[in-house]
Amino acid sequence: MSKSGTILYLDGVSVAFDGFKAINNLSLVLDQGEMRAIIGPNGAGKTTMMDIITGKTRPNSGQVFFNGDVDLTKHDEADIATMGIGRKFQKPTVFESHTVEDNLVLALAGERSILSALFARRSSGESVRIDEILQTVRLTHRRDDLAADLSHGQKQWLEIGMLLAQDPKLLLVDEPVAGMTDAETEETARLLKDIARDHSVIVVEHDMHFVRELGVKVTCLHEGSVLSEGSLDHVSADPRVVEVYLGR
Amino acid sequence: MITQRFLSNGFSPRIQLTLLLLVAVAILVPVLNLALPADNPFHVPTYLVALFGKYLCYALLALALDLVWGYCGILSLGHGAFFSLGGYAMGMYLMRQIGSRGVYANPILPDFMVFLNYRELPWFWLGFDHFWFAALMVMAVPGLLAFVFGWFAFRSRVTGVYLSIITQAMTYALLLAFFRNDMGFGGNNGLTDFKDIVGFPVQAQTTRATLFALSALALALGVVVTAAIVGSKYGKLMIAVRDAEPRTRFLGWRPENVKLFAFTVSAVMAGIAGALYVPQVGIINPGEFAPANSIEVVVWTAVGGRGTIIGPIIGALLVNGAKSWFTGALPELWLFALGGLFIFVTLFLPKGILGLYDQWTGHRRRIRKQEPAPLPGAEVQPAE
Numbered sequence: 001m002s003k004s005g006t007i008l009y010l011d012g013v014s015v016a017f018d019g020f021k022a023i024n025n026l027s028l029v030l031d032q033g034e035m036r037a038i039i040g041p042n043g044a045g046k047t048t049m050m051d052i053i054t055g056k057t058r059p060n061s062g063q064v065f066f067n068g069d070v071d072l073t074k075h076d077e078a079d080i081a082t083m084g085i086g087r088k089f090q091k092p093t094v095f096e097s098h099t100v101e102d103n104l105v106l107a108l109a110g111e112r113s114i115l116s117a118l119f120a121r122r123s124s125g126e127s128v129r130i131d132e133i134l135q136t137v138r139l140t141h142r143r144d145d146l147a148a149d150l151s152h153g154q155k156q157w158l159e160i161g162m163l164l165a166q167d168p169k170l171l172l173v174d175e176p177v178a179g180m181t182d183a184e185t186e187e188t189a190r191l192l193k194d195i196a197r198d199h200s201v202i203v204v205e206h207d208m209h210f211v212r213e214l215g216v217k218v219t220c221l222h223e224g225s226v227l228s229e230g231s232l233d234h235v236s237a238d239p240r241v242v243e244v245y246l247g248r
Numbered sequence: 249m250i251t252q253r254f255l256s257n258g259f260s261p262r263i264q265l266t267l268l269l270l271v272a273v274a275i276l277v278p279v280l281n282l283a284l285p286a287d288n289p290f291h292v293p294t295y296l297v298a299l300f301g302k303y304l305c306y307a308l309l310a311l312a313l314d315l316v317w318g319y320c321g322i323l324s325l326g327h328g329a330f331f332s333l334g335g336y337a338m339g340m341y342l343m344r345q346i347g348s349r350g351v352y353a354n355p356i357l358p359d360f361m362v363f364l365n366y367r368e369l370p371w372f373w374l375g376f377d378h379f380w381f382a383a384l385m386v387m388a389v390p391g392l393l394a395f396v397f398g399w400f401a402f403r404s405r406v407t408g409v410y411l412s413i414i415t416q417a418m419t420y421a422l423l424l425a426f427f428r429n430d431m432g433f434g435g436n437n438g439l440t441d442f443k444d445i446v447g448f449p450v451q452a453q454t455t456r457a458t459l460f461a462l463s464a465l466a467l468a469l470g471v472v473v474t475a476a477i478v479g480s481k482y483g484k485l486m487i488a489v490r491d492a493e494p495r496t497r498f499l500g501w502r503p504e505n506v507k508l509f510a511f512t513v514s515a516v517m518a519g520i521a522g523a524l525y526v527p528q529v530g531i532i533n534p535g536e537f538a539p540a541n542s543i544e545v546v547v548w549t550a551v552g553g554r555g556t557i558i559g560p561i562i563g564a565l566l567v568n569g570a571k572s573w574f575t576g577a578l579p580e581l582w583l584f585a586l587g588g589l590f591i592f593v594t595l596f597l598p599k600g601i602l603g604l605y606d607q608w609t610g611h612r613r614r615i616r617k618q619e620p621a622p623l624p625g626a627e628v629q630p631a632e
Contacts (some may be wrong), residue, residue, distance in 0.1 A: 093495045106501075107499050162499070
């Protein structure tokens with residue numbers, strides 16, 4: 001496999017915790033600008049894979065490359081985030097005691113040194129960007145409210161907004177529609193498809209209805225490696241997927 | 249220009265009022281002490297000036313702790329160490345001002361060194377005969393210790409209760425070290441019998457009044473610095489680190505640096521508080537490093553309201569006022585009262601006295617506006 005033209009390149013990645021192989025010889029390639037949905041039963045290694053990509057967990061073996069030539073195993077979380085990989089967590093993680101707007105201010109791409117933060121003043125460009133993002137994630141009317149007061153779905157959207165503010169090249173989105181109503185789920189699918197037009201995206205999700213809505217290539221993980229890959233119809237017809245995940 | 253930008257966010261009316269009060273106190277109390285005769289009902293006796301001067305130093309220490317604990321989530325149980333180091337730096341200057349007026353009349357060596365058969369001044373005492381050098385050390389020594397300690401602790405991602413325990417160990421280690429005679433800091437007697445500070449007699453009424461005013465102004469400066477830091481984007485970052493540290497990492501920030509800056513600034517503030525404290529109480533000894541002292545600072549801050557700027561000041565003044573009264577009236581009960589107070593505040597006043605006040609005024613305001621309190625969960629759904 002060639003790394004050129006890929007945004008993410010995982011080859012033969014393994015990681016074990018206390019002898020338990022959370023990721024086992026995993027290989028996954030994501031092309032520039034591609035959106036991919038990842039499905040799989042609990043414990044399939046989806047979150048661990050994200051931990052490896054974002055520098056939280058170091059793999060025991062294997063290659064992890066970003067943008068074709070950056071070896072992610074040699075960098076830590078903050079480095080990787082500034083390089084352009086953004087992550088939304090499974091449980092929505094926003095800064096609850098800050099307003100919606102301040103959450104975005106902290107996420108906004110730019111200088112990350114302490115000194116610059118001490119003397120930072122918001123530029124007009126940044127204000128415009130924040131307005132845009134608030135509009136995109138439909139939180140304009142809540143901009144001055146504390147993030148703690150948002151509903152679950154709104155927190156999910158705020159976190160997606162924070163991802164956008166970071167302006168990453170690659171977005172890792174972990175269960176974005178967990179706990180959302182059907183209408184919110186549809187809205188989120190539309191939002192992600194919109195984002196995928198100029199970003200590479202990996203979405204982990206259990207909601208098959210939502211995955212169908214996205215209409216992208218699907219990878220099914222099981223016991224730390226790829227079980228099946230292809231269109232949703234192809235994957236969900238795969239007898240092994242039916243066996244371990246979808247159920248008969 | 250940088251200062252202007254730093255302060256450009258402006259201070260809340262509450263902070264402005266606090267600053268005004270502190271400056272007023274810095275002027276009024278010395279005037280009422282010095283200018284009025286002792287039989288005037290408005291005369292402030294000198295012992296009260298010294299007592300309240302001490303409280304103001306404690307308030308600055310509590311404010312310093314609040315910067316790291318209330319805003320950045322670092323529960324330091326060793327802030328007394330930075331306070332004491334600042335105090336020792338000032339004490340060393342005051343010792344060297346004694347000159348040949350000591351019991352042994354040695355022009356260079358302080359009495360305890362003559363007593364312990366020192367031949368010459370240890371290298372780390374050099375320079376402390378100059379006030380400017382001592383003033384620099386008051387800030388540099390606690391700041392440097394905090395920087396080195398924080399550099400290792402935060403980089404190794406030591407957080408929560410583990411960090412609290414090692415800060416406690418740090419101050420305990422310093423306590424043991426400073427108790428040793430051959431450390432060169434006067435052993436368990438510490439440094440005392442001070443005579444002059446920048447040429448003025450330490451015991452004089454005017455000197456005491458001046459030290460009081462300086463303590464009030466130092467506290468005001470501490471409030472300005474803290475409010476400016478907390479009001480900046482960095483201040484928002486501190487709160488973000490306090491509430492969801494891993495999240496800040498995945499946004500590209502380095503929480504270890506965020507904490508290191510706050511911890512170092514806080515230690516410098518604590519050092520200044522200690523330096524103002526020592527000439528007013530007339531002694532510094534290793535007992536100041538005692539872990540219990542650092543824990544008391546946590547109690548003051550919690551009582552007043554952590555994560556606010558004036559909360560810790562109110563807490564330090566109130567608890568110490570109560571302590572002075574209690575240790576006079578019912579000395580054996582003080583520690584029980586302090587422990588009980590901490591439990592009470594933790595259980596019933598998580599935001600301290602200031603939080604209670606805000607809740608009360610906020611409640612009244614809502615009643616006046618005839619507006620029900622917002623119910624959690626009753627949010628407006630976004631338009632689809």
